[in-house]
Amino acid sequence: MAKTTKEKFKTYGNVFDNFALRNLFNLSSKGFFEEDSLSPISIGKESNVFSAKGKDGKVILKIYRLETCDFNQMYKYIRNDPRFLGLKKQRRKIIFAWVQREYRNLFRAREANVKVPKPITFLNNVLVMEFIGNKEAAPKLKDNIPADLKKCYNKIKKYIRNFYKAGFVHGDLSEFNILNLNDNPVFIDLSHSIPIKSPGASELVERDVKNICRFFNKYRLKLKYEKELKEILS
Numbered sequence: 001m002a003k004t005t006k007e008k009f010k011t012y013g014n015v016f017d018n019f020a021l022r023n024l025f026n027l028s029s030k031g032f033f034e035e036d037s038l039s040p041i042s043i044g045k046e047s048n049v050f051s052a053k054g055k056d057g058k059v060i061l062k063i064y065r066l067e068t069c070d071f072n073q074m075y076k077y078i079r080n081d082p083r084f085l086g087l088k089k090q091r092r093k094i095i096f097a098w099v100q101r102e103y104r105n106l107f108r109a110r111e112a113n114v115k116v117p118k119p120i121t122f123l124n125n126v127l128v129m130e131f132i133g134n135k136e137a138a139p140k141l142k143d144n145i146p147a148d149l150k151k152c153y154n155k156i157k158k159y160i161r162n163f164y165k166a167g168f169v170h171g172d173l174s175e176f177n178i179l180n181l182n183d184n185p186v187f188i189d190l191s192h193s194i195p196i197k198s199p200g201a202s203e204l205v206e207r208d209v210k211n212i213c214r215f216f217n218k219y220r221l222k223l224k225y226e227k228e229l230k231e232i233l234s
Contacts, residue, residue, distance in 0.1 A: 020063055023126045032121055032128050033059050041137050046070065051131055058131035059120060062102075064095050066125055074098045077171070077192055080199045092124075099127050102191035105168070109190060112166035114159040116187045132179050132186050142175035145219065146183045153216050153223070156185050160208060161232045168193050169201050173208035175215045205233070 016024070028035040037053035038061070046069045050061045071094045078084050083104070084097055099122050106119040106129065118130035132138045146152035156178065163170060170177075171192035179186040194201055209232060213223045 016063075017066070019066065020125065023123045024061075024063075027061075027121070027123055027126060027128065031055055033061065051137060054120075054128075054131075058133075060117060060129045060131050060137075062099075062127040062129065064099060064125040064127075066092065066095060069095050069098075071095055077194070081194050082198065083195070096124050098191050099125055101193075102189075103127055105190040105193040108166065108168055108193070109163055109187065112162045112168070114163050114187060115155075115185065116190060132181055132188075134182075138179040138181040138186065140176060141178040141180045141185065141215070144180040146180060146185075148183060149216060149219055149221050152180075152183060152185055153212070153221060156212055157228065157232060159185070159187060160205070160212070163193075164196060164205060164232060167196050169196055169205045170208050171201075171204040174211040205229075 024035065027033065033052035033054050038050045039052070041049040041051055041060070045065070047062055047064045050063070051058050052061055053059075069091075071091045075087075075089050075094050078087060078094065078097060078101060081101065084101065087093065087097055103119045103122045106116050109116040110118065117132050120128040120130065122128065141152075160170065160173070170187060170190065171194055172189060173187070177187065177189040179188055192204075194204070196202075196205070206229060209229045210225055213225045213228055217223055
């Protein structure tokens with residue numbers, strides 16, 4: 001990448017260390033995005049999200065920060081995932097596995113007819129996904145309340161049930177991890193998703209449903225958690 005591009009990236013929360021720059025260069029050189037088109041969407045402690053121009057329109061790049069990720073917390077979640085048994089507790093290996101797991105979970109969700117961003121590719125700590133939005137990125141559910149609350153809730157409920165029937169739990173579902181695209185919910189942040197046969201999966205699906213019921217009840221939808229959970233798991 002050109003030195004001027006590197007200098008520009010330094011303004012984005014120091015996410016672009018030399019390792020990230022090499023990964024981004026490799027991905028851009030393979031045509032996944034145009035390196036000079038990156039635009040920040042969110043700058044976080046553990047990961048930064050950017051939009052960029054891809055071959056067929058905008059894409060999303062999610063870049064995990066190697067030095068600030070809580071890899072101990074990641075390991076706590078991923079060590080019980082049967083797909084990653086034997087993973088050594090080493091920072092980079094855990095973060096890379098975390099990215100790979102989110103990539104694989106996105107495929108699983110789409111196969112189960114759950115609306116999520118289409119996974120495109122990943123490289124070490126960088127995940128490339130479909131851009132969700134129109135000209136601008138779709139807002140999170142917490143920032144854009146649906147006009148038809150019941151209709152939106154029913155779609156979310158259907159997606160939770162579809163994913164569960166396919167053998168998976170989102171594991172971190174809330175109004176922070178659902179986008180509102182023209183009143184249509186889109187699940188994001190699937191790195192916590194685990195197979196339902198994993199230890200702790202039942203507690204996670206219960207927490208997911210509680211979070212969603214809490215959010216919609218705040219807007220007077222009057223959902224009964226026990227009833228909703230039973231219908232989802234039936």
